[in-house]
Amino acid sequence: MSYQTLLTSLENGIFTITINRPDKLNAINRTVMEELKLAVDEIYKNPAIRSAIITGAGPKAFIAGADITEFMGLSKDEGMAIAKKGHDVFFAIERSPKPIVAAVNGFALGGGCELALSCHFMIAAENAKFGQPEVNLGLIPGYGGTQRLVQVAGKGRAMELLMSGRTISAQEALTIGMVNEVVPQENLIARVTEILTLINTKAPVALAKVIDCVNHFDHSKAGYDHEVQQFGECFATEDMKEGVTAFLEKRKADFKGK
Helix, strand or coil, X not given: CCCCCEEEEEECCEEEEEECCHHHCCXXXXXXXXXXXXXXXXXXXXXXXXXXXXEECCCCEEECCECHHHHCCCCHHXXXXXXXXXXXXXXXXXXXXXXXXXXXXXXXXXXXXXXXXXXXXXXEECCCEEECXXXXXXXXXXXXXXXXXXXXXXXXXXXXXXXXXXXXXHHHHHHCXXXXXXXXHHHHHHHHHHHHHHHCCCCHHHHHHHHHHHHXXXXXXXXXXXXXXXXXXXXXXXXXXXXXXXXXXXXXXXXXCC
């Protein structure tokens, strides 16, 4: 299948999905999300695929966030619909019976960080940067970030990162448990391929059951549903309108708490 915003390849049972909008730092827009859904469907349906890698095109970014231009003028219900669509796709990644690994190069911010967190684990290049900066826009993460970040980093660390919106290095992400390993950028795909080549020698049914069991550890859908509701409500605030406008106008936001 050919895509507008993705590059895909299949070699030795490993399916590589590359978000291919390097001029936009691979930001997630509606087309990316739709095509990512189709690519993930292919992972489920194609028996030749044993495992998968998700990465970003170019040296600067895995995914630098959502395409904020698409947020302008949206209502609460439209905001909730965006979050629900992202949740559906990222749940499909998380629940895939075949291993999916994020190879994080450069910026993984906002929706990009959430996409990486939805993968079964992640390997980061030394230049990787992680963050959930949505509070700078008067928003919260809308693709599962408030739930998955707690699971990998713990409540206190997740609270601090989500409320400060600060960006952390690959090394700090390794220290707090977000990533499994940090490697030189030029070795990133080779290292992930090496890991998946080993995993691909294991029993596929057993791998699927490992994924299913781990995903059921202290995992509640209610938290994700609540995030969708709260993300949508942000779209009804003046702060969100000011945050997005300031971002697009490249100025500091002046939030009023309304």
